Amino acid sequence: MNLETLLSTPLAAAFEAVAGEPVDPAVRASQHADFQSGAALAVARKLGRAPRETAAEVAARAGLAGLAEVEISGPGFLNLTVADEVLVSLLAEPDAPPPITAERVLIDYSGPNVAKELHVGHLRSTIIGDALARLFSWAGHDVVRVNHLGDWGTQFGMLIEHLADLGGPTSEFSLGDLTDFYRQARVKFDSDDDFRTRARLRVVALQGGDEPSRAMWRRLVEQSERLFVADYERLGITLGRDDFAGESSYQDQLGSVVDELRARGLLVESEGALCAFPAGFTGRDGEPLPLIVRKSDGGFGYAATDLAALRHRVVEVKADRLLYVVGAPQSMHFRMVFAVGRDAGWLTGPATAEHVSFGSILGPDGKMLKTRSGDTIRLSDLLDEADTRATSPEVGIGAIKYADLSSDRRSDYVFDWDRMLAATGNTGPYLQYAVARIRSVLRKASIELGAITLGDPAERRLALTVLGFEPAVAAALECREPHRLAVHLHEVAVAFSAFYERCPILASPSRLALTARTGETLRLGLDLLGLPVPEAM
Ligand code: ARG
Numbered sequence: 001m002n003l004e005t006l007l008s009t010p011l012a013a014a015f016e017a018v019a020g021e022p023v024d025p026a027v028r029a030s031q032h033a034d035f036q037s038g039a040a041l042a043v044a045r046k047l048g049r050a051p052r053e054t055a056a057e058v059a060a061r062a063g064l065a066g067l068a069e070v071e072i073s074g075p076g077f078l079n080l081t082v083a084d085e086v087l088v089s090l091l092a093e094p095d096a097p098p099p100i101t102a103e104r105v106l107i108d109y110s111g112p113n114v115a116k117e118l119h120v121g122h123l124r125s126t127i128i129g130d131a132l133a134r135l136f137s138w139a140g141h142d143v144v145r146v147n148h149l150g151d152w153g154t155q156f157g158m159l160i161e162h163l164a165d166l167g168g169p170t171s172e173f174s175l176g177d178l179t180d181f182y183r184q185a186r187v188k189f190d191s192d193d194d195f196r197t198r199a200r201l202r203v204v205a206l207q208g209g210d211e212p213s214r215a216m217w218r219r220l221v222e223q224s225e226r227l228f229v230a231d232y233e234r235l236g237i238t239l240g241r242d243d244f245a246g247e248s249s250y251q252d253q254l255g256s257v258v259d260e261l262r263a264r265g266l267l268v269e270s271e272g273a274l275c276a277f278p279a280g281f282t283g284r285d286g287e288p289l290p291l292i293v294r295k296s297d298g299g300f301g302y303a304a305t306d307l308a309a310l311r312h313r314v315v316e317v318k319a320d321r322l323l324y325v326v327g328a329p330q331s332m333h334f335r336m337v338f339a340v341g342r343d344a345g346w347l348t349g350p351a352t353a354e355h356v357s358f359g360s361i362l363g364p365d366g367k368m369l370k371t372r373s374g375d376t377i378r379l380s381d382l383l384d385e386a387d388t389r390a391t392s393p394e395v396g397i398g399a400i401k402y403a404d405l406s407s408d409r410r411s412d413y414v415f416d417w418d419r420m421l422a423a424t425g426n427t428g429p430y431l432q433y434a435v436a437r438i439r440s441v442l443r444k445a446s447i448e449l450g451a452i453t454l455g456d457p458a459e460r461r462l463a464l465t466v467l468g469f470e471p472a473v474a475a476a477l478e479c480r481e482p483h484r485l486a487v488h489l490h491e492v493a494v495a496f497s498a499f500y501e502r503c504p505i506l507a508s509p510s511r512l513a514l515t516a517r518t519g520e521t522l523r524l525g526l527d528l529l530g531l532p533v534p535e536a537m
């Protein structure tokens with residue numbers, strides 16, 4: 001049971017008795033006391049009574065004796081100071097996930113494109129998506145991770161043709177750096193008419209199932225997947241090969257998607273293309289906006305594949321909830337895909353879909369993060385740089401991930417090595433350092449841990465802060481916002497540091513126990529965010 005629930009439950013009952021209807025007591029952590037509720041103000045206004053008197057009546061009825069001391073403050077706030085014994089007994093329990101109704105939650109994240117290495121644009125999706133996957137699993141949901149790899153499309157014509165020029169599927173040529181490979185293919189495509197024609201024919205051959213073309217395509221996809229998996233391992237991302245379901249895997253379902261949409265009367269032919277026009281989407285000129293399902297050349301694109309994926313995920317995978325962790329620029333795409341999915345009858349009943357959108361990573365100049373020469377930065381290069389700048393790979397990776405997870409995902413953030421690697425402030429290294437320090441204190445201790453008692457205000461503050469873990473996790477889940485947990489962990493580390501400065505730990509069984517308990521919370525929290533925890537720093 002978490003502290004806020006413990007206080008809210010009797011207060012809610014007392015408020016209801018006074019108001020004659022259910023009232024949210026809105027118990028919040030506060031500067032003035034441990035917690036505060038301002039709900040009496042609104043209730044009194046409604047009843048036409050004096051707020052302080054209303055607050056006093058609620059306090060009397062709530063019977064918080066033994067749980068918390070209540071004081072009426074200001075115009076009618078209830079200030080709550082929790083009894084030390086309550087804090088101590090809650091600390092004796094390990095951190096538990098908030099109560100939930102378990103669902104099958106499918107999380108679509110990372111989604112890099114084949115033959116283009118994972119770049120920083122996919123970094124946020126990968127980091128945020130993985131933190132959400134960890135959080136939802138820990139909460140008890142049945143999490144299905146999906147990597148919607150961009151492994152299909154017209155660009156494969158030129159890529160395969162380039163591979164064919166180099167000797168075909170079994171050529172000894174190393175595909176080690178697919179970015180260069182992609183560039184070379186692109187140069188030929190842009191400058192060589194003959195190559196361009198061959199590339200176009202190659203797309204047709206690939207889509208028609210031509211075996212040599214498919215063999216070369218497979219080689220490109222496999223090589224890409226190997227590189228992605230290597231990056232995921234380095235980053236501590238829980239996406240495995242089994243979670244890969246690329247765009248290609250939906251190709252045989254596109255025909256029936258068209259059939260179903262057509263049967264429901266959702267498709268309109270427009271300039272040779274088949275389009276859906278979901279209600280409520282209009283362009284600047286007020287014209288209805290199309291979602292192109294089949295292009296005029298008969299080919300299928302990104303939207304059609306997402307419609308097939310949506311149907312598959314709800315109907316076959318039986319997911320209750322779909323979370324798409326993708327950047328903000330694709331918000332219109334997803335709103336339209338979800339709308340068509342609802343019109344088609346796929347996204348119905350309890351099943352819901354949500355675009356978990358996020359802002360961009362900016363360079364120091366405030367523009368999209370790029371290399372000096374203006375290219376997009378490859379993730380593996382970024383990780384190499386983290387290794388050279390940080391004291392260890394764990395610290396480098398932790399810094400990158402924490403910088404992302406600690407800011408509100410909807411905002412852009414500036415990628416700044418110095419700031420994210422700083423040993424103080426709201427950074428990954430600061431949190432990792434707190435854990436390492438706790439470990440070292442516990443290693444040095446020569447006495448046993450004892451029962452926790454809370455004498456010093458810094459001890460009490462730390463206890464209260466640690467107990468804020470469950471509400472922080474609940475908020476992170478509820479809002480799909482990992483930063484709610486990240487910010488909480490930072491508060492714990494700050495409270496620990498204040499405690500450490502003030503209170504000699506090594507000679508006190510109680511303080512050692514409080515230190516150990518703090519360490520457990522921090523380690524669990526870092527793990528839920530996917531941050532590595534170095535043994536020592
Ligand atoms: N490959 C896409 C891109 O790079 C992201 C895929 C996101 N997921 C999806 N179901 N569309 O933009």
